[in-house]
Amino acid sequence: MDIQEKKKQIRELWQLCFHDDERFVNLLFDRLYRDENARCFEERGVVTSALQMLPYRMTYGESVLPVSYISGAATRSEYRNRGLMGRLLCESFEVMRSRAIPLSALIPAEPWLYDYYATKGYAPVFFRGECDYTAAHRFVTTGYHRVSPSMDELYRFFDGLLRQRPCCLLHERNDFEVICGDNRLDGGEVVAMADEAGELSALAFAVPDDDRTRVKELLAVDGAAREAALHEVGQLFPGVPITVVTPPDESGGLLQRMGMMRIVDVPLLLSVVAQNYPSWQAVVRVTDPLLPGNEGTYRIGDGACRRVESAQCDLDVDVAELALVLFGDSHLSSLLDLPAVRPYMSLMLD
Known part of the structure; x- marks a missing residue:
């Protein structure tokens, strides 16, 4: 073919x-x-x-x-x-x-597929929060106005703020243009706000969603710019509540699962973890029925990871459990003094 x-x-x-x-x-x-x-x-x-x-x-x-x-x-x-x-x-x-x-991510198309992908080594580590505002909510807007910057300016602002998040999927320029196009197809608006000096300060991806407006991503330099963007969204889609999708660390309420991750290359990933947390000392044994190259015992310490022949280990897990330890809320993370971080992804065209 x-x-x-x-x-x-x-x-x-x-x-x-x-x-x-x-x-x-x-x-x-x-x-x-x-x-x-x-x-x-x-x-x-x-x-x-x-x-x-x-x-x-x-x-x-x-x-x-x-x-x-x-x-x-x-x-x-x-x-x-x-x-x-x-x-x-x-x-x-x-x-x-x-x-x-080293990593593969996906968003199951149906809830039952979480169980299916779990059999392939994926773990549910991507979550999101939501902030709801009634149609009567009043946002402060002083000092900001809507602008129509070039695609280059929009992308630089978008990419720069995404990179400030501690564990977040990034979008390349071509992908970003597709996201903006998809937002338009859904009847939505990409709202860009600037401050009094004309500097980009907030970016919101808003779409109508049944009886409300859903802001699929909101990036802002501070709380005031965030308020200004939401005010503009309310003006564009008046008379309905606004729901803002947020990273898990920005949500004060219940989290919703939104995706899964699989560790494809364990030694490569553990090497990166060791480099970022050089004080972490542990011996980890990993099993992976689908990828035998991942199986083994790894000693992490002094910023490096290496395979070892050892009967003693601090952590004995399969590849999905390892993802939960590194990227989830597993109690094993705190026991091993590993600062686990929740990953986040948005605007994935799912």
Whole structure:
């Protein structure tokens, strides 16, 4: 099957399974699809199962880690329950390892898929909070006004504030343009606010959502700029409540799970953890039935990680449990004096 036919059939499979707006699918396949990141199985010239490994990066302490985001994982209904997607995921993990990508992330399309992906080594570590405001809420706006900066200016501001978050998936420029296009398709607005000196101060991605306005991402230099952006959103979509999606550390209420992560290259990831937390001393034994290259005992200390032959260990976990220790709220993190950090992702075009 040639490259164009493969892309055409993967696109058709996407629509067969997800039934998205044609304009949205055109945006994805015109701007983000790359043959080298698409994996599929075919039978008698028909693509039966497919996924895409979209390249992202994630802040982690002083490091920026490559992450492969699984998108459009789908199988034709008549070929399901044959293990095709499991095999496809395992193949994609090997490709990621060959590219020195230590982490894979995804957002399950349905709640029951959390259990399925857990069998493939993924752990639910991505959460989000929500802040709700009634239509009667009044936001302070003094000193700010809406502006229409260039795409270059918007992206620099967007990327700069995302990088200030301690563990956050970043978006490349091309991806950012797709996000803005998708926001427009949903009938939304990308609201940019500037201060009295004309400096960009806040950016909000707002879309109408049933009986309210949903702000899918809100980046601001301070609380005053945040208030000004929300005031402008209220003016654009008057008379309805506003719900702002927030990172877990900015939420004072209950958190909602929103995605999963899998450690694809354990020694590479533990080396990065050791570099960022040089005082952390531990011996960790890891099991991974799907990726034997991950299995082993690792000694972390003095900013480095190395494999060891040792019967004694401080932590004995499988690969999903290790993700919970490093990126979740596992009590083992505090017992090992490891400052676990929750990762966050937004605007993932899910």
